[in-house]
Amino acid sequence: MIDLSIELFQLKLKNPVTVASGTYGFGEVYEKFYHPKFLGAITTKGLTLEKREGNKGVRCVETASGILNSVGLQNPGIDVFIKEHLPNLKSKGALVFVNIAGKTVEEFIELGERLEKTDVDLIELNLSCPNVKEGGLAFGISPKKVGEITKKVRMVTKKPIVVKLSPNVTNIVEIAKEAEFNGADGLTLINTLQGMAIDIDSKRPILGNIYGGLSGPAIKPVALRMVYDVYKNVKIPIIGMGGIVTYQDAVEFILAGASMIGVGTGNFIDPFAPIKIIEGLKKYMEIYRFNKVEEMVGLAHSERR
Numbered sequence: 490m491i492d493l494s495i496e497l498f499q500l501k502l503k504n505p506v507t508v509a510s511g512t513y514g515f516g517e518v519y520e521k522f523y524h525p526k527f528l529g530a531i532t533t534k535g536l537t538l539e540k541r542e543g544n545k546g547v548r549c550v551e552t553a554s555g556i557l558n559s560v561g562l563q564n565p566g567i568d569v570f571i572k573e574h575l576p577n578l579k580s581k582g583a584l585v586f587v588n589i590a591g592k593t594v595e596e597f598i599e600l601g602e603r604l605e606k607t608d609v610d611l612i613e614l615n616l617s618c619p620n621v622k623e624g625g626l627a628f629g630i631s632p633k634k635v636g637e638i639t640k641k642v643r644m645v646t647k648k649p650i651v652v653k654l655s656p657n658v659t660n661i662v663e664i665a666k667e668a669e670f671n672g673a674d675g676l677t678l679i680n681t682l683q684g685m686a687i688d689i690d691s692k693r694p695i696l697g698n699i700y701g702g703l704s705g706p707a708i709k710p711v712a713l714r715m716v717y718d719v720y721k722n723v724k725i726p727i728i729g730m731g732g733i734v735t736y737q738d739a740v741e742f743i744l745a746g747a748s749m750i751g752v753g754t755g756n757f758i759d760p761f762a763p764i765k766i767i768e769g770l771k772k773y774m775e776i777y778r779f780n781k782v783e784e785m786v787g788l789a790h791s792e793r794r
């Protein structure tokens with residue numbers, strides 16, 4: 490009997506599929522397509538202490554190979570989320586993973602403290618947003634900062650903490666190990682890959698912020714390689730994401746070492762992508778005679794037969 494449920498971060502999840510932060514808002518828009526309770530968990534848009542309007546100028550460009558975004562963490566602020574959006578999500582029976590972003594270490598601590606008093610199920614530390622001047626990538630490229638923030642948020646909450654890491658580094662394993670050493674329960678791999686686009690008529694960068702984060706199928710091989718490398722070197726579970734659109738993509742990430750997967754740009758390509766992936770995973774497990782998702786995690790590392 491195929492059972493898609495998993496136990497992860499001391500939580501019981503219906504299946505190993507979530508949505509990448511920032512691609513699902515707080516769920517309201519997607520409710521017309523499917524009920525949020527069908528997902529293993531929902532992951533919210535990145536939340537900051539204060540409301541943010543986001544970056545000025547053009548914030549999204551569709552390229553031949555994926556989407557470039559420079560949203561700049563537009564969000565209503567943590568308190569509005571806790572008061573207005575969280576109750577709706579919880580009333581729907583969804584598990585709620587909350588992505589948080591601070592400009593300073595202190596802001597991360599404060600966000601952790603506020604969430605500790607709520608019924609959110611997991612905190613995702615966004616140490617990898619490529620589109621903000623303070624925090625974001627500046628934290629994510631520094632093993633020391635990743636360690637410090639993880640440790641300090643760990644001290645103020647008993648909730649599971651996962652750390653979302655950046656692909657814009659050459660030492661992903663070192664950074665992942667710092668997060669693990671300092672008390673992370675898991676890692677999310679990967680955030681978006683820094684890039685840009687130029688308008689050949691105005692002869693200027695298209696994005697208001699010049700650079701943006703590339704997502705979608707273009708970054709899948711990079712994400713997969715990072716999940717594979719990190720899995721070999723850390724013991725905590727990985728939520729894999731980066732260009733997952735089909736169940737075949739999801740299977741690749743699980744075989745590379747992801748215990749759970751996130752659909753990001755895939756939601757814009759097909760709003761039903763996460764549901765189709767859940768169905769496809771079931772079929773794949775039937776064909777290859779797996780009973781539990783855990784049996785597949787990291788299989789690409791076993792010796793060739």
Ligand code: DOR
Pocket residue numbers: 511535558559560561562563615617618619620680681702703
């Ligand atoms: O690509 C991204 N865009 N990654 C993030 O972490 C945040 C987001 C934004 O709001 O700019």
